Amino acid sequence: MDQREIINQLFRLFLQFLITINSDQNQNYDYPIQYNHIIYESDNDDDSDYISADEELTNQYIPITKFLYDNNINPQQFYLKFNEIDSINMVHEYEHPLNGGHCWNFNESFHHRCCAACKQTLKNCDCEFICGLTSPTEQKDKKNKHNQFKKCKWYTSDSNNLDHDCIGMISKDEKLVLFKDERNFQSYSVNNITRTKNWFNCFNIAIDGLSGVGKSSIGCQVAKRLNFTFIDSGLFYRYIADQFYLDDTIQLNEIRLFKNEMIGSPSYYLQEIEFHLQEKTSQEELQIGQKASEISKVPEIQNIINKIIQTITKNGGYVVVGCDTTTKILPSARVKLILEADFET
Numbered sequence: 001m002d003q004r005e006i007i008n009q010l011f012r013l014f015l016q017f018l019i020t021i022n023s024d025q026n027q028n029y030d031y032p033i034q035y036n037h038i039i040y041e042s043d044n045d046d047d048s049d050y051i052s053a054d055e056e057l058t059n060q061y062i063p064i065t066k067f068l069y070d071n072n073i074n075p076q077q078f079y080l081k082f083n084e085i086d087s088i089n090m091v092h093e094y095e096h097p098l099n100g101g102h103c104w105n106f107n108e109s110f111h112h113r114c115c116a117a118c119k120q121t122l123k124n125c126d127c128e129f130i131c132g133l134t135s136p137t138e139q140k141d142k143k144n145k146h147n148q149f150k151k152c153k154w155y156t157s158d159s160n161n162l163d164h165d166c167i168g169m170i171s172k173d174e175k176l177v178l179f180k181d182e183r184n185f186q187s188y189s190v191n192n193i194t195r196t197k198n199w200f201n202c203f204n205i206a207i208d209g210l211s212g213v214g215k216s217s218i219g220c221q222v223a224k225r226l227n228f229t230f231i232d233s234g235l236f237y238r239y240i241a242d243q244f245y246l247d248d249t250i251q252l253n254e255i256r257l258f259k260n261e262m263i264g265s266p267s268y269y270l271q272e273i274e275f276h277l278q279e280k281t282s283q284e285e286l287q288i289g290q291k292a293s294e295i296s297k298v299p300e301i302q303n304i305i306n307k308i309i310q311t312i313t314k315n316g317g318y319v320v321v322g323c324d325t326t327t328k329i330l331p332s333a334r335v336k337l338i339l340e341a342d343f344e345t
């Protein structure tokens with residue numbers, strides 16, 4: 001498959017993804033009438049310990065589907081626009097019409113807990129807080145504690161700073177609730193909140209694969225098409241090798257300082273890295289490549305580079321390429337691509 005075909009295919013997939021999440025928002029739905037597929041999590045954090053809603057439905061619980069139905073809220077709109085609320089520690093099948101009839105984690109078992117914010121199974125969810133509408137988030141567990149509240153890193157910034165990165169839209173009179181933990185929560189009027197992020201680019205794309213498979217070529221074009229920022233993690237290794245691996249000595253302290261500087265001025269350094277490496281002759285490039293390969297085996301350097309990239313990209317809008325992007329750098333990127341190429345290509 002040639003490069004153009006791959007890019008077109010990726011782009012098609014991406015458009016499909018966008019169409020799926022944008023489609024049907026104003027259509028009428030068959031609201032799920034039966035709620036017996038909803039299973040609540042017990043206090044016990046053990047995955048296997050579910051309590052079926054059929055068995056133990058008490059007044060304390062408000063199934064999210066019922067909440068939506070009773071309040072005449074279109075569920076797809078709710079999940080996609082409000083997007084942050086589920087009764088999070090609830091097992092939910094995301095049945096029709098959500099996500100084309102699949103759970104967000106459709107490649108995993110169909111029946112599992114799934115964070116509505118980051119769309120990961122709860123085991124993989126690293127959300128700390130979640131923001132959302134007051135009613136469903138005030139759902140309590142059996143001990144009358146606020147349960148489930150987590151914040152997805154893509155959805156909120158910290159509660160002291162109400163510059164809010166939430167991609168959801170909350171209607172005018174509703175309140176946003178931020179939870180620090182289950183006892184410590186505050187609700188804010190939506191009017192106090194500035195949204196800084198466009199939902200469209202609030203996620204990252206990680207492109208992985210062996211050296212030379214075309215990650216940079218494809219990643220760069222995908223980023224251009226989507227107006228995302230492109231980051232080639234390999235360039236970080238190369239730049240650090242060239243600047244801080246001198247006379248056979250890796251200057252770890254300098255690298256640590258560089259990390260702080262780069263996190264402070266990411267745009268400047270992204271350009272600086274690119275320009276710096278563009279100036280090199282092909283002989284120099286070869287040497288830098290060798291040095292980069294050596295330093296890439298040092299765990300602290302890997303951690304520093306991963307941390308820089310994770311910090312820069314935390315609000316989304318980036319295409320990050322490099323081997324280990326999907327596993328170590330951005331394991332929770334919403335879109336992950338692993339490229340392969342024929343040997344002949």
Ligand SMILES: Nc1ncnc2c1ncn2[C@@H]1O[C@H](COP(=O)(O)OP(=O)(O)OP(=O)(O)O)[C@@H](O)[C@H]1O
Pocket residue numbers: 001002003004006209210211212213214215216217218234321322323345
């Ligand atoms: N689809 C493709 N078909 C043929 N050649 C390609 C394709 N994509 C990239 N190439 C060529 O393969 C070479 C490696 O591409 P590229 O630098 O994008 O790979 P990479 O995976 O980013 O490599 P590295 O990990 O070493 O940075 C380049 O010469 C590029 O022009």
Ligand SMILES: Nc1ccn([C@H]2C[C@H](O)[C@@H](COP(=O)(O)O)O2)c(=O)n1
Pocket residue numbers: 211233234235237238289292293294296321322323324325329
């Ligand atoms: N995420 C990454 C990116 C790169 N490396 C290593 C691989 C190479 O030895 C070196 C330079 O990368 P390249 O520009 O050739 O992609 O850095 C890594 O370990 N992890």
